[in-house]
């Protein structure tokens with residue numbers, strides 16, 4: 001019996017689908033080396049999951065699971081922080097450019 005495999009890609013993650021549920025696929029990601037879900041949930045989606053399902057139904061396993069997934073979560077939070085950092089720098093640069101342009105004009 002041969003198993004049909006499906007490769008999926010999401011942003012810069014790509015790998016074989018190993019499970020699917022609830023509109024999410026778990027891929028064996030070749031890019032980052034983790035098995036993880038795609039799409040990666042947004043902060044809002046995560047809050048929803050935690051508020052409505054996770055704590056109610058799976059809380060007893062919460063700490064255990066978190067430990068298992070700690071490397072993965074570290075990576076997610078590191079990425080988020082990097083994005084935040086880059087955006088903040090961009091905004092600062094934009095403000096500086098805006099300020100320099102304005103201070104050359106008659107407005108100030």
Ligand SMILES: [Zn+2]
Pocket residue numbers: 012013014029030031032033034036
């Ligand atoms: Zn990945």
